[in-house]
Amino acid sequence: MRIGTATVNQTPLDWKGNTHNIIEAIREAKQNNVELLCLPELCITGYGCEDLFLSNWLYERALEELLKIIPECKGLLVAIGLPIKFQKQNYNCACLINNAEIVGFYAKQNMALDGVHYEPRWFIPWQSGRISQLKINGSDYEIGDITYDYKNWKIGFEICEDAWRQDRPACRLVERGVNLILNPSASHFAFGKTEDRQKLIINSSIDFKCTYVYSNLLGNEAGRMIYDGEMMIAQNGRHIQRNSLLSFKNTNFLYADVEPDKILHTRNDIAKSNKNEEFAQAASLALFDYLRKSRSKGFTLSLSGGADSSTIAILVSEMVRRGIQELGLEEFKKKSGLELQTSSKSIDTSSKEICSQLLSCAYQGTKNSSTDTLNSAKELADEIGAKFYHWTIDEEVGSYTSKIEKALGRKLSWETDDIALQNIQARSRSPIIWMMANIKNNLLLTTSNRSEGDVGYATMDGDTSGSISPIAAVDKYFIIHWLKWAEKELGYSSLRHVNSLAPSAELRPLEQTQTDEADLMPYHIIVEIERLAIREHNSPIEVYTKLKAKELESADLLKAHIAKFYRLWSRNQWKRERIAPSFHLDDFNVDPRTWCRFPILSKGFEEELEELNKVS
Structure with missing residues (x-):
């Protein structure tokens, strides 16, 4: 049987767009003579509808859209994710359709309630x-723990979280003779997560003696989460098909011709991920989706010429370059929804021309700013093509300061x-x-990173002020090393300054030669303490015991650094509550609205x- 899997870039409440993407994937499957197609979890509504899932009308509208899609499934077996209201209860389901007729609805058995997920709500x-x-x-129609016999196949389901539990549906499906498991998913992106997914899918195909089909959502769907659009077809320990991740396209599709119960004697190696490249890919796609879905005209x-703002400028540049490279110049311009003008068809030149229209940068100096950072900012803006402005704010600072001095009746001093x-x-x-x-x-792009969020090393209504915070989920130690990688591997020579x-x-x-690490502590120490204290929820003594053995x-x-970290962490929660919306990129973050x-x-x-x- 020719089995296909597709990913779609969806948006909550975009009924027309979501349905269009699903139909496009179905039509592509039919054009390629696919018999069975697996689409992602909750792809009709989008996964990120949040408390809209507590309404009644959303379920009614989702069903209306399903009924519009069903006629497109003529001559095809299709699994489509949507929420279903049944006996006044809400269920996360996959509808199985055969030849434009509903077969039934599989209902998810395990809800994700860890880190960024709140499905039981x-x-x-x-x-x-x-x-x-x-x-x-x-x-x-049947709803629940359904299976379906089709030719030489017995088909069962797991939806995303179902597969990550020890006592998972597949344990019972194998006993029922299922030899084909479909997994529609909405599995958020995190660095290195694809390796865990690959292991899960390959091992599932071995453990349950089956062909395992996986389809994940794609893109920055609702603001914070990024989905990488991973698709896999595995059988008895081998990847038969796997796609490239984090595409700028609205739909992606792959297929394979698979025989039931075929014995394969070799296993695939797991495709390794590169954190530096993943960051560039995921953040640039997230920025593009955020830009077009918010209907904004640019950034x-x-x-400042420092590491954080330089990183964000490069990510915008990569958004343009990668988008044009994959979509083509005209499709990128069309998909942006903006009237972008270009005079050249070369990727490098057109990227700079578009960057000049999408990104405006300003160096806002004071008497405490150095010529080094000014040069760093200006050369970077010039290299990527961004509009660059330069002004000083000493007059504004002096005005605020003099008013307070007058009110207090004394001069302020350092x-x-x-x-x-x-x-x-x-x-x-x-x-x-x-x-x-x-x-x-x-x-307005804010420049705070996760390390600053940990210890409150950020000015509220200052560097935290903005519409979106692209790097709030990554630590400063990583950023510093990523910039060196970007200079060498992505070819941004102006980064030599920063x-x-x-x-x-x-x-x-x-003259005081201020540095971040002198104010706080070395960034690599913050990373080590943060991982143990926040990611793994250890006490100060537990953190000390574990790190002392590493002789850092x-x-x-x-001890002093651990104590400082915990004190600063505790007193600065109010700042983290006000972090601008940020992308979830690592396996954890410090945004209280997500993790x-x-x-x-x-x-x-x-x-x-x-x-x-x-x-001691």
């Missing part, structure tokens, strides 16, 4: 082995008012860059840190 898990009758337009960025004098510079930049973004109808500078906020007088630094300094919740008010590990001081 919206859906009820279906009981294993149970089958009921669902009435649609006067006809009864505005306060380009000895007594250090934090306030730093913050007012960052905050003074915000209104003017917002004004530019508003005038241009642009998204790659030669020590990261600095440049908010204190130049002296025991006394390590990590922490009380705004707490005792701040006071007793635990006292105990840490006593440990």
Whole structure:
């Protein structure tokens, strides 16, 4: 049988667009003489509908769209994901259609409730082995733990989370003689996650003596989550087909001719992921989808010449370059929804021309800014083609400062008012860059990273101010090394400037030679503490015990850094609550609206840190 799998880039409430993408995938499958096609989880509505899944009308509309799609399935067996309301309960289902007739609905048995997922808030898990009758337009259809006999195949389902449980549906499907398992998924992107998926699918095909078909959603669907559009067909330990990930296209499709119960004597190697390349791919696709789905006209960025803002500028450049490379120049311009003008058909020249229309950068200097960062910002903007503006904000800072001095009746000084004098510079930049973004109808890109989120090393309404925060889910240590990789592997020669500078906020007088790591601690130490304290939920003493064995630094300094991390983490939760929407990129993040919740008010590990001081 020729088996196909397709991925689609969907958007919540885009009924016309979502249905169009699904029909396009079905038509492509028919053109390639596919007999069976597996589409992703909840692809009719989109996975990211959030509390819209608590409504009634959404289910009614999803069913209406399904009925529009069914006639397109003539001569084809198709699995399509959608939510179903049954007996006043909400279920996450896959509808199986054969030759434009509904066969039945498989209902997901396990809900994802970890990290970024909150499925039990919206859906009820279906009981294993149970089958009921669902009435649609006067006809009864099976719903529940269904299987289906088709020619020499017995077909069963797992939907995404179902497959990641130890006691999974496949354990029972193999006992029922199922030899073909379909897995429609909405599995969010994270660095290296594809390797885990590949192992899961290959091992599933071995453990359950079956052909296993996997289809994941694609793109930045609803703002934060990115889906990589991974598709796989595996049989008895071998990948028969697997696609390239993170496509800019609305639909992607692959197929394979598969015989039931064929014995394959060799196994595939797992395709290794490259974190640097994955970051460039995922973030650039996420920016493109966010731009077009928000119906914005471009991006505005306060380009300081430092690591964070330089990273974001490169990601926008890569968004354009990669998009044109895959879609072609005219299709990229059309899909953006903007009236973009180009004079050249070469990728390099047209990328720079489009970047000049999509990205506006401003270097907002003060007397504490260096010529090194100005040159870094200007050369980078010139290399990628972004519009570049340069102004100073000393007048605004002086105005705010003089008003406070008059109110307090004293002069402010760096000895007594250090934090306030730093913050007012960052905050003074915000209104003017917002004004530019508003005038241009642009998204304002904020430049805070995850390490800064950990310890609150960011100015609220300053460098955290904006529409979207593309790098808030990645740590500064990674960013520093990624820029060196981007200079060498992506060919951005202007990055030699930022790659030669020590990261600095440049908010204190130049003679004080301010650096981020002197203010905080070495970034590689933050990464180690963060992983144990936040990702793995360890106490201060547990973190110390585990890191002491690694001999990263002296025991006394390590204690001091751990204590500083926990104190700063605890007192800065209110800042993390106000992080601009950010992409989920790593296996965890510190955004309380997705992955990590922490009380705004707490005792701040006071007793635990006292105990840490006593440990040798």
